[in-house]
Amino acid sequence: MRVLLTNIVFLCAFGAFGQGVVSNACNMAQNICNSVPVPFPLSTGTSPSPVVPPAGSISNPNTNPAPGFMGCLLAGELNPNWFVLNITSTGNLEFNIGAAGGSGYFDWSLWPYNPATGCTDIQNNLVSPAGCNWNASSQGFTGMSTGGPPAGGATGNFTPSVPVVAGQAYILMFSNYSSQVGNVSLTFPPSGASVGCSADTPDQTICLGDVATVDIVVPPAYVAPTFNWLITTGVSNPTGGTGVLVTPTVTTDYYVEVQDNAPGGVMYTDTFTITVVNPPAPNAGPDQNVCLGSLVTLSGTPDDPINNTTMWMYDASGVTPTPTVNFIPNNTNLTTFASVNQVGTYFFMLQETNAICGDVQDTCIINVSDLSITASFTSPSCATFTDGTITISSAGANEYSFDGGTFWDVLATSGGFGAGTYTVCARTPLGCEKCVDVIITEPAPMTISVSNDTLICENGTAQLSAFATGGTSYLFHWDHTADTGFQQSVMPGAATTYTVFAENQTGCVSPATTIDVTVRPPLTGTISAFDTICPGYDTDLSASVVGGIGQPYSFVWSDGSTFNGAPNHTINVGPAVSTDYTVTITDGCESTPLVMMTNVRVAPLPVPMVDVLNPIQCEAAIFDIVNITDPALSQYNYWLVDGEQQFLNQDTITTAEMWAGEYDLQLIITSFEGCVDSVTWLELLSVDPKPVADFKYSPNPVLMFNTQVRFTNYSFNGYTYQWFFEDGTPSQSTQTNVDVIFPDGIEGRYDVRLITTSELGCVDTMDHELIVYPEVLIYAPNAFTPDDDEHNQTWRVFMEGIDVYDFELLIFNRWGEVVWESHDIETGWDGTYGGKQAPADTYTWIIRTKDLMNDAKYTYDGHINLLR
Structure with a gap:
């Protein structure tokens, strides 16, 4: 459903031709004279002269010429604007009404247009539309386009473009269906055919002085046009449109305003050019005076060598007898040659032909005469001089040239010439010229020779000599002196080239020559x-x-x-x-x-010096030794201790452990300049021997019932002593030998320590564990009762002071059979024999063992009563 929108203002850019006018009737249709956007005011209200028939007619069909689109002006001629489109280039007609982003329904219809019958043909249903559109959406943007709608346009608002041919005219009726107010633009995209008002009056070309007849060509849509020539130079009728005579003197662009006086008609400016072509102006070249027998050189210049044609012609009517004239190679070349066989005056014409202006000629005059010439010379006084002369002899000549015809003089003799070849010429009053070559020879030259190039030492003298020929006496001009003698003595400080030339008695000089004097290089080393x-x-x-x-x-x-x-x-x-x-x-x-x-x-010699921090020590001694040699003289050092320990590049050394004795020390110092010195200190290091703590005691072994012990000191190198006795009396002593009593009646182990100190404070310690051994004791019961109660079930012996690892116990019955044997003093007999209970009886036992201290052998025996 369409919604009627009002009071929408369209802001459109004004084109170069200003804003359009209200054209709300077919007979007031506005001519569109360019393809730039044309803004025009939207029309509202009824057309004063409606011509569009109702929908469903031939001129306003319900079916769109473009398939897929709705009918044409289904609402009729509503709020109309009319435009005439004059096609100026063949292509597809494209146009846009409005712009993207607008509002409102803009319907339109386009018919072929005949200025005389266009409106009545529509009104009388005699012409079908070439295209139309009943907007599908209210976008304020519609038109014709190729390949779909432009950016921002709806498909239903843009029908396909139609092919048009230059010279055709169409009338466009635009319906402001939504009664929008304001301005809207009619735009022709550059991709489509162009529109305009000019039918292009053709340009003309005339020759200067000719007259052009001009008929102004007007668009087919114009009715009763009037004309106004803006450029009136040479124009016979400044308001005429046909048969106007124009006589410009130069090429001129003419502008003629053409006004369409029909209702809604517009004015446009027609432009055309009348090109004025100047008549050709050929140049046959300068007039010439030519000697008989020489070719005439013709070199012409045309005014327009591209568009015009040229040829040479001649007139020899004044020469008698009639001469023979030939063009070499032909008479159509601009530069060519002509040969003649008679003296006289000839006229050669260069003719240039132009398609607009016809033939034009230019003439050069050639005077042909005859002349003879000879020449003589005098040579220069000296070789290379330029005082020679030349004399020309030529009957009838009145001018002479000594430079090949560049400059002329009335004198037949000229000077200032050196040896060489010269071209000299003579010329008659008529301009006939002839030339001849003169070769001037040179007199015998001056020569010079010199002595050979020479080689001298620094501070040495060279003799230079020069000799000349080509004269009787000579002066020798040297470049280093004013003396002109043939021999010179020179003493250059560096290699020098001497130049000399000779001059004879007449002032002639020889070429300069040189003598090179080379100076040996100075002594260097x-x-x-x-x-x-x-x-x-x-x-x-x-x-x-x-x-x-x-x-x-x-x-x-x-x-x-x-x-x-x-x-x-x-x-x-x-x-x-x-x-x-x-x-x-x-x-x-x-x-x-x-x-x-x-x-x-x-260089100074280094003096090795050392500082031993503790030079006398007990063994094992470790010495710290410092190099105190002057550091400015000590770069490297080498140490040797007692001939064995070595150290390299250490300012402080620490020795390995050293034992009793006196040791030498050697230090070798190398200075920064490589100087070496060595010092050996004999027996510098002293190591005192370590004392050896040692003692013995008696009795040994010590038994538990005799615990008074004598300790005898066997230490070596001792000076003072300290004794320590665990649980002994005394417990400490500083005596050399000591008597000590340990606890009586009990066995035990006691630590004994002896600390021995030498005179230098060296210390040694001896630790010993003193063992108090038990005496040999035995206890053997004489009876036991293995009757399975909790008392007295086994029989065993108890012993002290024996070696338990060397123990044997045998039990015999009355028949001497061994009924039990054991080597473990801790194991007892349970009263069995052969796995059975032995009978109650008296049994004999024997024990064999050794003393724990001295392996003394012991044998013990006795009896056992087995009771049941």
Whole structure:
């Protein structure tokens, strides 16, 4: 459903031709004269002269010419605007009414247009629309387009474009269905056919002075047009449209305003050009005077060599007898040659033909005459001079040229010529020229020769000599002196080139020549760099030399050494103090002696010094020793302790454990300059022997019923003693030998310690465990009762002071049979024999064992009463 929207204002950009007018009737249709956007005011209300028939007619069908679209003006001629579209280029007609983002229904219909019958053809249902649109949506944006709607347009609002041909006209009726108010633009996309009002009056081309007849061509849609010529130069009728005579003198663009006087008609400006072509202006070239027998050179220049044609023509009517004239190679070349066989005046014409202006000629005059010429010369006075002369002889000539015809003079003789070839010419009053070559020869030249190039030593002298020919007497001009003698003595300080030339008695000079004097290089050399040695050492000093005249060279040293021969020499020196040495070297030439100096520095010798923090120690001794040598003279060090322990580059060393004795220490120091010194300190390190604690005691072993013990001191190297006795009386003592009583009647183990100290405080300790052994004791019961009660079920013996690992117990019955045997003193007999209870009886036992302390053997026996 359409919704009627009102009071919507369309803001449209104004085109170059301003805003359109209200055209709400067919006979008031507005001509669209360009393809730029044309803003126009929306029309509301009824058309004053409606012509569109109701829907369903031929001119307003219900069926759209484009398939898939709704009918045409289903609401009729509602709020109309009418436009005439004059097609100026063939293509597809495209247009837009409104713009994307607008509102309102904009319906339209497009018919082919005949200015005379266009409106009545629509009204009388005689013409069908070429296209139409009944908007599908209220977007205020509609028209014709190729390939679908433009950006922002709805498909139902844009019908396909239609093909059109330049020169056709269409009338467009736009219906403001929604009664919108304001302005809207009619736009023609550049992709479609263009529209306009001009039918393009054709351009013309005329020759200067001719007249152009102009008929203004108007669009087919114009009715009763009027004309106004804006450019009136040479125009016969400034308001005429047909048969206007125009006579411009230069190419001119003409502008004519054409006004359509029909209702709603517009004015446009028609533009055309009348091109004025100037008549050709060929140039046949300059007039010429030519000698008989020479070709006439014709070189013409056309006004327009591209568009015009040219040819050469001639007139020899004034020459008698009638000459023969030939063009070489032809008469159509702009540059060509002509040959004639008679003296006289000829006229050669270059003719240029233009399609607009016809033929135009230009003439050059050629005067042909005849002439003879000879020439003589005098040579220059000296070689290379330019005082020679030339004389020209030519009957009838009145002008002469000595440079090939560039400059002319009335004198037949001219000077200032050197040896060479010259072209000289003679010319008659008629301009006939002839030339001849003159070869001027040169007199015998001056020559000069000089002595050979030479080589001298530094400070040496060279003798230079020069000799000349080509005269009787000579002056020699040297570049280094004003003296003009043939021989010179020179003493250059560097390689020098001397230039000389000779001059004879007539002032002729020879070419300059040169003598090169090369100076041998001065003596240069090298000497050993400054050196440093240690006291008592020596070093080699070497010197070498190059330059001068070469070997043999003489070497004289400041220490008195000399040498003569090769370019190098070496001496050996060992000064006690730092010393400068110079050498003077000479060669067998005048070269300046070479003096060079070097220095041998005797470096200071380091003095090794040490500090032993504790030089006397007990064994095992470890010594800390510090290098206190001057650090400015100590770069590297080497230690040797007692000939075995070595240390490298350590300023503080710690020795390994050392035992009793006296030990030497050696320290070797190397200075930063490589000087070495060594000091050995004999028996610097002293190690006192460690005392040995030792003692013995008696009795030994100690038995539990005799516990008074004598301790005898057997220590070595001891000075004082300290005894410690566990549970002994006394428990401590400083005596050398001590008597001690340990607890009586009991066995036990007691720690005994002896600490022995030497005179230097060296200490040794001896620890010993004293054992109080038990006496040998035995207890053997004489009866037992193995009757399975809780008392007295087994029989065993109890012993002290024996070796329990060397123990044997045998029990015999009355028949001497062994009924039980045991080697474990802790195990008892249970009264069985052979797995059965032994009968109650008296049994005999025997024990064999050894003393725990001294392996003394013991045998014990007795009887057992087995009771049941």
